[in-house]
Amino acid sequence: LSSMKQRLGARPVLMQWPMGQEDEFRGIIDLVSMKAYTYGNDLGTDINEIEIPAEYQGVAAEWHEKLVEAAADLDEDVMMKYLEGEEVTEDELKNAFRKGTISLDVTPVFLGSALKNKGVQLLLDAVVRYLPSPLDVPPIKGLTPDGGEVERTPDAEGPLAALAFKIMADPYVGRLTFVRVYSGALKAGSYVYNSSKGKKERVGRLLRMHANHREEVEELLAGDLGAVVGLKDTVTGDTLVGDGDEPIVLESIDIPEPVISVAIEPKTKADQEKLAMALSRLAEEDPTFRVHTDPESGQTIISGMGELHLEIIVDRLKREFKVDANVGQPQVAYRETITRMVDVEGKFVRQSGGRGQYGHVKIKAEPLPRGGGFEFVNAIVGGVIPKEFIPAVQKGIEEAMQSGPLIGFPVVDVKVTLYDGSYHEVDSSEMAFKIAGSMAIKEAVQKGSPAILEPIMRVEVTTPEEYLGDVIGDLNSRRGHVLGMEARGNAQVISAHVPLAEMFGYATDLRSKTQGRASFVMFFDHYAEVPKQVQEKLLKH
Incomplete structure (x- = not known):
């Protein structure tokens, strides 16, 4: 909790207390209802509500008191009851924390074990109880073709406005487009207009996606999430409106530029075509993943948000598309x-x-x-x-x-x-x-x-202050030139010019040097002559 306060500037409120730790973790105490929950198996399906065991009653009472104090700061009625020594009811506490969560004044903290599926059900109940419903959110704003701003309220009777937020290739039904309906109703078999692309599309089937199964529905109403079968041209970030309705474009999803690239090739000649098809399917699904062929080296280059991202892509190629690939470093585009x-x-x-x-x-x-x-x-x-x-x-x-x-x-x-x-x-x-x-x-x-020129990248690293020396030292060791620093909140932003050839593996190195707390963005800036010793090394290769 102290780490959340220091690093995130949040005001965390502990809503639960664990009964046991690590391999002895056997249940959870709900500090709002003052009940305990134990699990009869490791699947999380057998949940028992019991009274708080005697050995945990003292610590539970202490943290419940802190919970009531936090609620008193959020709600005047709770404050009056607390000051007069009256007992605050469970519903009053829940309403106070819902109000505080929606206004971002507090951050409720829950616990559990995802591996053993313990605490997950209580967390999902809390999502419903404390997080804002579509009705609590202000109307979504969009732009008309002539640049005017319009609002769409979460009303099922209003004009349709939906945003495609994910594309998934399904082996059974083909291309699934995940949508969030902000206004109106999306009906199976109807026609919609993609106002981002200026194209008319037909909605085939509508699915409500659950963890391990999907449910076919006739319509998705304002506030619903679902998947559409049959849309061919819609991609992540596109807006769908009713056919014949005024076209509007909702705020599109901001897709960051990839920061790391590697070369990839199939292990066998027979997999060449399968690799190209699989990479295009994955790029369609994931807008932060890019594929291109380097015109100078002829290599297929895949780019993403980090080395882990690309490792997962290569793993998916093997698991889902049955394509084995060799991955290496791409050739730097020298001049x-x-x-x-x-x-x-x-x-x-x-x-x-x-x-x-x-x-x-x-x-x-x-x-x-x-x-x-x-x-x-x-x-x-x-x-x-x-x-x-x-x-x-x-x-x-x-x-x-x-x-x-x-x-x-x-x-x-x-x-x-x-x-x-x-x-x-x-x-x-x-x-x-x-x-x-x-x-x-x-x-x-x-x-x-003649001299060799190398691409120089503009790198911006955002790091907590305590790792500043390590990050700057590492950039210098990569032949980097630090341009300046500025404070942003409780972090420092370092701007530097670094040769691209020295930036491979940087995402992993930066994470390990800063306990995963620093991040960086990188983009091409200019070409510069390589130092003499680097040129000699390149000529030997």
Whole structure:
């Protein structure tokens, strides 16, 4: 409880007391009703309500008193009874805590063992008793196509407004779309309009999902959660309204960007197609999971919210889709560039009987600032190279820059000026000038003191103050450059630039250094030249 106060800034109120701990945990004392509950088996199905055993009566009375004090702070009627020494009833306590929970003034704390299914039933009863029902929540707000704001109240007779919050691939019924109905009624067999996509869809069947079974229903009313069979284009975050009703878009679900990526490949060639299909199904289900093919390395890259997230994805591939896959680190998308200006020429001459090939160019190549990309300047005067051959020279240069001389990554941040050359009236062709341009830029990069560039990520770490030194030390050891820090509540936010190559495994390392209490976000910022020792290491590989 003290940890919840310090770390979360919450006001926890203990609602139950355990009878025994760990493997001797045998029951729960409800401090509101002052009754005890014991379990006759490890399935949690045999629950017995009994009087509080004598050895726990003292501690239960002490915590019940604290509970009444907390309730007195939340409700004036309870406060008056408490001050006058009258007994506060069970219902009065429950009503006070419901009011305090909805207003976020207190946080009721319950206990149990999920493994043995003990305490779960009491927790679910408390969810119904203390948490807000749809009627306690303010009307949901949405936007009309013209940008106006409208409200939808939780009224089953009102116009339909529902939000799709999860997609699941079911082996028996196919694609299930989980929805929360905020207003109106969603009926089986009806047509709905997806106002996020601008498409009309037909609702097939409606299911109410239970833990280990599902119940088919004819309609879902305002406040209900359920699953829809038959929606093809609806994805997480889409809004459904009645066909013919005013289209509105409810606040969509904010999907965070993935922070970690790994390469994946099937263990056998036969699984290649199954892997692609399985990954697309999983990406459809989970909007925080992304799949793409790296155009440079050709690897399939999967991205998610952390290493555990991706481990679960790989486990699901094996269990649900029967696809075995190898997972490794992805190749970092390096770049190459030049560091000084060079002047070179490229000459392609071939005579093989009949018409030959002739192309001759002179170029200057100079480095551009980071992020400058590629710039081509045509400085030809006097027609020394006919203008119809200039695009071929540029194309040859651009194609040759797709693979650098050091480690085969694209060459960037270079300005090329074509200033001279010569041609042959018969033998010159577009192909000859393209090859000449390609030869020239390859020589220019070799002579221009080539360097490797690496992607630098902007990393923001949110950590409790006591771990600040460890987190900064770890970022420095990853060749990171700390940009600044700011206090946010009782935590510190560290901003830093860190090379992507050093960030693999960071999620796990950060968790272990901070007892799982720190988090981070990461996004691409810029490319920078790698240090000499890192470049030497890359060249050896």
